[in-house]
Amino acid sequence: MDDQGWVGRWAHLFFDFDKPLIAAVNGVAAGAGMSMALACDLRVGSEQARFKTVFIERNLSPDSGMSYFLPRIVGYSRAADLIFTSRAVGAEEAYRLGLLDRLVAHEVLVEEAVKLASEMTGWPPLALRASKRVLQQNMTADLDDALRYESVNLGFARKAVNDSRESIRSFAEKRKPTYTGT
Numbered sequence: 001m002d003d004q005g006w007v008g009r010w011a012h013l014f015f016d017f018d019k020p021l022i023a024a025v026n027g028v029a030a031g032a033g034m035s036m037a038l039a040c041d042l043r044v045g046s047e048q049a050r051f052k053t054v055f056i057e058r059n060l061s062p063d064s065g066m067s068y069f070l071p072r073i074v075g076y077s078r079a080a081d082l083i084f085t086s087r088a089v090g091a092e093e094a095y096r097l098g099l100l101d102r103l104v105a106h107e108v109l110v111e112e113a114v115k116l117a118s119e120m121t122g123w124p125p126l127a128l129r130a131s132k133r134v135l136q137q138n139m140t141a142d143l144d145d146a147l148r149y150e151s152v153n154l155g156f157a158r159k160a161v162n163d164s165r166e167s168i169r170s171f172a173e174k175r176k177p178t179y180t181g182t
Contacts, residue, residue, distance in 0.1 A: 005063070007032050007035070007063050007064035007065075008063070008064065008065070010036060010039075011039050011064050011065030011068075011069075014036060014039035014040060014065075015065070018129050018132070018133075019128070019129065019132070020041040020042065020117075020120055020128065020132055021040040021041050021042075022040060022043070022044060022113050022116055022117055023036070023037040023040040023042070023113075024044050024045070024109055024110055024113035025037055025043055025044070025045035025046070025049040025051075026046050026048055026049065026106060026109050026110075027048055027049065027050070028050045028051075028052065029050070029051050030051070030052040030053075030054045031052075031053070031054040031055060032063070034051050034052065034053060034054075035063070035064035035065050035066040035069065036064065037051075037099075038065070038066065038069035038073060038099070039065050039069055041132065042102075042116065043099065043100050043101050043102075044100065044101065044102045044103075044104060044109065044112055044113045044116060045091055045094060045099075045100040045102070045104070046091065046104060046105060046106035046109040047091045047092075047103070047105070047106055048106050049090075049091040049094060049100060049103075050088050050089065050090055051082075051089045051094050051099050052087070052088045052089070053066065053070075053083045053086050054086055055083065055086070056083065056084065056085075056086050057086050062083055066083070067079075067083075070082065073098050073099065074097045074098050074099065078097055091103055102116070122176075122179070123179065124157065124160055124163040124166075125160070125163075125179065125181035126156060126157045126159060126160040126163065126181060127157040127163070129156075129157075130153035130154070130156045130157040131157075133153060133156075134149055134153045160179075160180075160181055160182055161182070162180055162182040163179045163180065163181065163182065166178060166179055166180075167179075
C-alpha cells in the first residue's frame with residue numbers, strides 16, 4: 001500500500017534533489033502547487049504571485065508536504081493561520097512572511113530566477129550539494145549533531161580537490177574562480 005501517494009512522491013523528489021531548486025511563481029500557487037513551491041529551496045515571485053493552502057476548503061487536511069514545509073518556512077502560528085483559514089496571500093505579504101525569497105517585476109521573473117540559478121552555479125558543485133544537505137539535515141538536529149554533520153560534509157565538498165585548488169589560486173590571483181566539480 002502506498003501511504004504517501006503521488007503527491008508525497010513529488011514532495012520527496014523535490015526535497016531529495018541533490019541540487020538547489022528554484023520556484024518561479026508568476027500566478028496562483030494553491031494546494032499541491034503551493035506545496036511544490038514550498039518544497040523548492042528558494043522561491044522567486046512577481047507581483048502577480050498569490051498563495052492559498054485550499055485544502056480545508058475541500059474538506060481535506062494538508063498533503064504533498066505542506067504540513068512539513070510551511071511551518072519550517074513561516075513558523076507554526078503563521079502556518080496554522082494559512083491552513084486553518086485558507087486565505088489568499090498576495091505577493092507583498094508572501095514576501096514578508098517568507099513564502100517568497102525574492103520579489104521581482106513580472107516582466108523579469110524568469111530572467112531573475114535564471115540569474116539566481118546562475119549565481120549558484122558559479123560556486124563549487126560539491127560544496128553547493130553539501131550545503132543543501134547540511135541545511136536540510138540540521139533543521140531538526142541539536143547542536144552537537146549539527147556540528148558533526150557539518151564536519152562530515154566538509155569532507156564531502158573537499159573531495160573535489162581541483163575545486164579546492166582553484167579556490168585558493170583564484171583568491172591569490174584576485175580573479176573569478178572557475179569550478180569543475182572535480
